[in-house]
Amino acid sequence: MTEMKLYDAMRTLRAVRKLRPDPIPEAVLRRIFEAATWAPNGGNRQPWRMIAVRDGAVKKRLGELYTSHWAPYAVTYAKGFAKAPQDVREKHERTIAAGNYLASHMHEAPVLVIVCFHPAMLAVTDVDQDRVSVVGGGSIYPAVENLLLAARAEGLGCVLTTLLCAEEAEVKKLLDIPAEWGTAAMIPLGYPVGQGHGPISRKPVGELFFQDRWGTGYQ
Amino acid sequence: MTEMKLYDAMRTLRAVRKLRPDPIPEAVLRRIFEAATWAPNGGNRQPWRMIAVRDGAVKKRLGELYTSHWAPYAVTYAKGFAKAPQDVREKHERTIAAGNYLASHMHEAPVLVIVCFHPAMLAVTDVDQDRVSVVGGGSIYPAVENLLLAARAEGLGCVLTTLLCAEEAEVKKLLDIPAEWGTAAMIPLGYPVGQGHGPISRKPVGELFFQDRWGTGYQ
Numbered sequence: 342m343t344e345m346k347l348y349d350a351m352r353t354l355r356a357v358r359k360l361r362p363d364p365i366p367e368a369v370l371r372r373i374f375e376a377a378t379w380a381p382n383g384g385n386r387q388p389w390r391m392i393a394v395r396d397g398a399v400k401k402r403l404g405e406l407y408t409s410h411w412a413p414y415a416v417t418y419a420k421g422f423a424k425a426p427q428d429v430r431e432k433h434e435r436t437i438a439a440g441n442y443l444a445s446h447m448h449e450a451p452v453l454v455i456v457c458f459h460p461a462m463l464a465v466t467d468v469d470q471d472r473v474s475v476v477g478g479g480s481i482y483p484a485v486e487n488l489l490l491a492a493r494a495e496g497l498g499c500v501l502t503t504l505l506c507a508e509e510a511e512v513k514k515l516l517d518i519p520a521e522w523g524t525a526a527m528i529p530l531g532y533p534v535g536q537g538h539g540p541i542s543r544k545p546v547g548e549l550f551f552q553d554r555w556g557t558g559y560q
Numbered sequence: 561m562t563e564m565k566l567y568d569a570m571r572t573l574r575a576v577r578k579l580r581p582d583p584i585p586e587a588v589l590r591r592i593f594e595a596a597t598w599a600p601n602g603g604n605r606q607p608w609r610m611i612a613v614r615d616g617a618v619k620k621r622l623g624e625l626y627t628s629h630w631a632p633y634a635v636t637y638a639k640g641f642a643k644a645p646q647d648v649r650e651k652h653e654r655t656i657a658a659g660n661y662l663a664s665h666m667h668e669a670p671v672l673v674i675v676c677f678h679p680a681m682l683a684v685t686d687v688d689q690d691r692v693s694v695v696g697g698g699s700i701y702p703a704v705e706n707l708l709l710a711a712r713a714e715g716l717g718c719v720l721t722t723l724l725c726a727e728e729a730e731v732k733k734l735l736d737i738p739a740e741w742g743t744a745a746m747i748p749l750g751y752p753v754g755q756g757h758g759p760i761s762r763k764p765v766g767e768l769f770f771q772d773r774w775g776t777g778y779q
Contacts, residue, residue, distance in 0.1 A: 347569045347713050348591070351598045351706055372567070374765045374778065379570045381708060381720055384637075387763050392770045393778060410685075418603075457774075460691045466629075467725040472679045472742050473687060476722045478697015479745060483705035483720070485698070487570055489600060490709075494566050501600055501702070503695045506686040517774040523691050526698060544606050546593045551611045555676075555736040559593065559612060 345494035353538045354490055357498030358443035360450045360531030369495050370452065373530070376491035380484035388462030389481050389525070391488075392516055394453040399515060403455075403527065404447030406511055410504040411444040443500070443529065450529035455505075455512065456485060457522045481525050488528065498533035501526055564713035572757045573709055576717030577662035579669045579750030588714050589671065592749070595710035599703035607681030608700050608744070610707075611674040611735055616667065618734060622674075622746065623666030625730055629723040630663040662719070662748065669748035674724075674731065675704060676741045700744050707747065717752035720745055 370393070382388065394400055415437050422433045447453070463477040485501060492499040505512055505527045512524055550559035589612070601607065613619055634656050641652045666672070682696040704720060711718040724731055724746045731743055769778035 345566050347564050347566045347709060348595060350566045351595050351710075354598070354600060356600065371765060374769050376567060376570050378762045378765060378768050379573070379760060380705065381573060381575065383722070385761070387768060390768055390770060390774075392772070392774060394772055396772045399772060458694060463692065463694075464722070465692050466722045467728065467742070467744075468692060469726070470728055470742065473682065473684050473696050474693050475677060475682075475696040475700055475742070475744050476725050477692050477694040479701050479704070479720060479722050481694055482698050482701035483708070486599065486702035486705040489702070490566060491570075501698060503602070503683070503685045503698050506695055507688070509686065509689055516772075519774065522774075523686070523689065523694070525686075525694050541598060542604070543597045546590060546597060549597050549606060549609055550593050551609060553611070553613055553615045553618060553735075555609075555611060555738065555741075 350490045350494045352541065354493040355538055355541045356500040357533050357537050358439040358500055359534035360446070360498050360529055361534055362449040362451060363532050364451050365497065365530060365532070369497070373488055373491040373495060373497070377484045377488040380487045382480035382483065383464045386462045386480070389456060389458045389484055390522070392455040392457065394455060394516070395451065397448065400448040400450070400453055402515055403453055403505070403512070404444065406508045407447055407502070407505055407527070408444040410507055411440060414504060415440060447529060450531040452530040454488065454528040454530060455516060455524060456481065456526040456528070457518055458525050459522055461521070478525070485526055485528065492530055493538050496532065496537070497530050498537045499528055499530050501528055569709045569713045571760065573712040574757055574760045575719040576752050576756050577658040577719055578753035579665070579717050579748055580753055581668040581670060582751050583670050584716065584749060584751070588716070592707055592710040592714060592716070596703045596707040599706045601699035601702065602683045605681045605699070608675060608677045608703055609741070611676065613672040613674060613735070614670065619667040619669070619672055621734055622672055622724070622731070623663065625727045626666055626721070626724055626746070627663040629726055630659060633723060634659060666748060669750040671749040673707065673747040673749060674735060674743060675700065675745040675747070676737055677744050678741055680740070697744070704745055704747065711749055712757050715751065715756070716749050717756045718747055718749050720747055
């Protein structure tokens with residue numbers, strides 16, 4: 342049983358894209374999955390289901406579908422920082438290299454978790470706004486975050502990916518997902534090739550939090 | 561400094577709707593806010609900002625706006641379980657009573673956290689699907705979940721609410737939120753009136769997780 346503390350897990354949870362094919366012990370997986378079930382959600386309807394894919398042929402097909410979207414995405418992404426200072430560019434280039442590795446080795450991850458949700462079980466309060474809706478995610482991604490934090494605490498690498506949502510029809514066919522359900526993420530899980538989780542780089546509280554009104558940075 | 565372990569925080573994080581007006585020490589708030597900054601997000605763009613509202617008049621107005629949506633919601637919610645068995649009905653009635661309390665005492669919470677996000681900073685991969693989009697939430701609600709877990713670990717009550725998103729225009733005006741930003745949640749924070757966080761009731765892993773394909777419950 343892990344003894345990891347909350348803040349230690351959070352401050353070292355980073356995207357780990359190079360995963361070893363070694364199997365994950367059943368008891369470890371079960372703790373991670375149970376952590377996801379605990380997440381808050383609207384009206385306690387728990388409008389999500391997750392599929393833990395370990396079947397080699399299915400993982401291979403998911404990896405191919407992922408790659409078909411990752412490859413053009415990586416090209417666009419690279420263009421976005423082509424003229425950035427060298428240190429910034431090198432950082433992004435490392436991310437792309439790790440993303441390339443993930444895409445071409447996706448099937449080697451011992452478990453690919455596919456996150457599904459039922460639109461009618463969500464109370465989507467921002468559906469009438471003149472912008473993309475996000476509120477449905479409020480009953481899905483807290484469970485995803487719990488799963489990621491638990492994976493980190495158990496020493497597993499993981500990364501939240503959403504590119505496959507653009508291939509939802511194919512993914513649903515492949516995994517027998519009923520017509521009325523949608524897909525929200527794919528999370529590869531596995532022990533890290535390298536050091537795995539570690540220090541992260543984020544904006545400070547003073548840039549992300551305001552006091553009382555927009556614009557007054559939190560001191 | 562808290563010593564709470566990850567799984568202990570997760571398995572006892574529940575919606576706490578009765579909050580005391582007592583102030584929250586600055587160091588505690590800062591730890592909770594920093595926990596939110598650590599969350600994973602697409603391309604590390606951190607497309608969210610949060611406003612910590614402590615101004616009494618602003619909190620009062622937010623409470624009024626919230627109540628104007630909570631009141632009709634509670635009526636619809638009550639109709640949904642009017643014919644349920646007595647034990648189920650009583651459970652929902654307790655939730656509604658706590659919701660009524662929250663709505664009418666919203667301004668008493670020492671801090672109301674308003675979560676904002678920038679739609680153009682999100683990579684919304686499910687925007688072409690024939691269903692409500694949720695993927696934008698994947699770069700917002702992990703930070704919200706971190707904030708809730710940290711609040712729980714610090715002994716603060718909290719609850720994720722999204723009803724105010726239906727009043728986005730009013731909220732943006734009230735808090736000087738720029739036109740291009742949206743709102744994704746309001747989280748009241750405060751020390752609990754009663755026992756606060758504790759045991760939660762969730763579906764088991766076997767009902768929420770499938771193995772390899774939809775329909776084969778995870779054993």
